Amino acid sequence: MKNKIEFFRHNLTEEDIGLANQVMHSIFLTTGPMVTQFEKRLAEYLGLPEVVGLTSCTGAMHLALLRHGIGLGDEVVTTPMTFVATTTAILQAGAIPVFVDVCRESGLILPEMVETAITEKTKAILPVHLYGRMADMRGFSRLAEKHKLVLIEDSAHCIEGKREGVRPGQVSHAACFSFYATKSMTCGEGGALACGSQDDASWYRSARHHGISKNASYRYTQKYEHWDMEIMGWKYNMDDIQAALLIQQIDRLNKHRKRRETLEQLYRERLKDVEGLKFMEPPYGSEISGHHLFTALVPKKVSRDKVIQGMEERGIGLAVNYRSIHTLKYFREKFGYHLEDFPNALEIGNRTISLPLYPRLTEEEVELVCNTFKDVLLTLS
């Protein structure tokens, strides 16, 4: 059945598609001048010296860990309330993800909790800006300095945010972004890494393409020169088609963020009187959230999975972001986690439901989602 209201609709315009079309009519499709332009534009937007275009946020986190020498047996403290990619990147680097429980109100990990998990094996902290709200980067940067740790941000949910004057990538070693299909700007699959160091950026540009000395564009558009392999690399290079789809979306990021904020406020208003329904804490003061996802915690006495079923039967697309990672089979078996190890993440993960939130969603559609949601909850309680 086709949903009346999809969980997500992208915002690609004819101009975005037109630019990608131009690339497809050019001789060269992979990493080239469009990626360079995209990197410059995103770096300007973020107020950072360097952005490196990659194929995913997962790849970005993997490379960031490797760049900072994190590998076999090292511990990386992170959150269980995230997409598995945060932890698979750590595992791909050969390191061990160490979870701390999240704050019950925001779903974010907090510096004081992370400090309790630091051992002599800890090499890095990897906070996630969950649902668009930034983690306490000032606090994490103080902690990282105190314990001489690497700080890497999973910024898949937040390009647009600012907290206590800090934006993604400004006080960490690297911030990692996703342009996956449901993200605030997208090219289907894609990612980027932002950092303050030019040396790091040139390492990433080499490592994203097997660690070879001449990139693909150079090899085919300049006079032939032998290339060498200088470092061990991977295959994470963004191509010009992805960059062309993304580049003009950067200019719309702030407008779209504002629109999602307005829609989120409407959801909160319309659903505020539903008995037992809880929301994650909204941003406060001057904080700017990316408003990437709007999640609600269903009333305790109601089965979340039945709510999902009821909503889907009535044509509303939904998602669950996320069931806590420590409850997933691989992690239970490999690390021996028990459900009660991280009670806040468990509780959020068992009750959370994400409602549609994107700029093309209309006010009428939000009303319909809210009325359907209330109706489904009523029939189940």
Ligand SMILES: Cc1ncc(COP(=O)(O)O)c(C=O)c1O
């Ligand atoms: C919090 C979080 N981290 C990491 C990722 C991975 O991003 P990508 O698919 O670009 O590797 C996602 C993607 O959905 C995510 O939501």
